[in-house]
Amino acid sequence: MPPLAAPTVDHDVDIAARIDPARPWQTVVWDDPVNLMSYVTHVFREYFGLPRAEAERLMLAVHNEGHAVVAQGAREQMEMHAQAMHDYGLWATVRQEPS
Amino acid sequence: MRDRIVAMEITRLEAAHLASLVGQFTELLRESAPEDGDPALARLVPAAYSDDAEAAREFRALTQSDLLDRRAADAAVVLASLQDAARIPEDPEDPALLEQVEIRLEYPSAQAWLRTLAAVRLVLATRLGVEAEDDHDVTDPRFGVYDWIGYRLDGLVTALDIDG
Numbered sequence: 001m002p003p004l005a006a007p008t009v010d011h012d013v014d015i016a017a018r019i020d021p022a023r024p025w026q027t028v029v030w031d032d033p034v035n036l037m038s039y040v041t042h043v044f045r046e047y048f049g050l051p052r053a054e055a056e057r058l059m060l061a062v063h064n065e066g067h068a069v070v071a072q073g074a075r076e077q078m079e080m081h082a083q084a085m086h087d088y089g090l091w092a093t094v095r096q097e098p099s
Numbered sequence: 100m101r102d103r104i105v106a107m108e109i110t111r112l113e114a115a116h117l118a119s120l121v122g123q124f125t126e127l128l129r130e131s132a133p134e135d136g137d138p139a140l141a142r143l144v145p146a147a148y149s150d151d152a153e154a155a156r157e158f159r160a161l162t163q164s165d166l167l168d169r170r171a172a173d174a175a176v177v178l179a180s181l182q183d184a185a186r187i188p189e190d191p192e193d194p195a196l197l198e199q200v201e202i203r204l205e206y207p208s209a210q211a212w213l214r215t216l217a218a219v220r221l222v223l224a225t226r227l228g229v230e231a232e233d234d235h236d237v238t239d240p241r242f243g244v245y246d247w248i249g250y251r252l253d254g255l256v257t258a259l260d261i262d263g
Contacts (some may be wrong), residue, residue: 002199033232035223035248039217042256046210052260082147087169089217093149094158 023097027071027081030091031062043088044070057096072097105258106203114184116133117251120244121181124219125174128167139225143170160162170218176211180204184222216252220245 029040029068034098042057061068061078071081071093085092100152131139148155184200187193190210202213225244230233236242 023232033229033234034216034221036253038253038256038260039213042213043261045260076104079147079158082158083166086143086145086147086162088214089143090222091145092147093145094147094154095150 018032020096020099023045023099024054024072025094025096026077027078027085028067028093028095029058029062029070029085032063032091032092035090037063040090043085043090047084047088101206101207101211103259104254105209107202107204107255107258108199109184109202110197110199111184111187114200114202115187118178118185119183120219120248121174121177121215123223124215125171125178127222128174130169133167134164139222141226142221143167154259159262170214173211173215173218177210177215180208182211206259209255213252213255216248216255220248221250223248 039046040062041052041055041059044050044058045052050058058070060066070085071078075094082092084092127137127140131140132138133144143233144159146155146168147162153263164201180202184202225239227245228246237246
């Protein structure tokens with residue numbers, strides 16, 4: 001085998017192992033020291049249409065645990081949510097559910 | 100809450116300060132790019148993937164410029180609603196400076212205000228080096244502007260979220 005082929009093969013195997021179609025994607029919001037708790041709660045109510053109590057629970061999870069999963073589903077959808085969170089100045093990332 | 104109109108009381112002096120600050124924010128958006136290495140601008144367009152640099156790069160390439168355009172559009176909405184209130188006399192002793200003016204915001208404008216005030220706070224926080232909650236020193240006068248914007252943001256959120 002030509003030596004240059006090896007990394008490509010490894011790469012493909014790596015991707016295949018990482019992108020497991022059975023594991024859903026998630027939008028994660030991370031705690032930051034700047035955004036106000038009232039504001040974060042409002043964003044969750046406004047954007048995800050959550051009742052106040054649920055939005056507050058999620059906000060406190062972000063604040064106390066350092067992050068919280070705010071949505072789960074298809075990758076494109078999770079990227080859309082992350083984009084919306086960035087519009088509001090929240091720090092959001094997309095990931096596949098940790099195995 | 101979407102048919103709600105928020106009425107905000109503000110002095111002409113405060114409105115003028117706010118317009119100046121949002122104007123500076125607009126200038127920052129227009130004149131720098133996140134690639135220039137300004138951490139304040141970088142905070143406005145965070146990486147969407149923390150463990151996959153390639154996916155983060157792709158996401159950024161697809162979304163970053165639209166996001167910054169929406170930021171500028173939001174800031175323009177804020178400046179437009181401040182325009183009348185922020186008209187101030189040149190004489191610093193003129194009592195009109197402290198005249199209370201009412202700004203009425205329909206729901207979409209109020210959302211633009213929220214996003215803009217939050218973004219301005221993020222920029223200020225980066226400039227002030229706020230990296231943890233304890234970094235907030237209330238006796239440091241530089242935090243005055245940061246706290247003031249926070250106060251306005253919190254007031255707007257309360258007005259929008261109040262039940263009934």
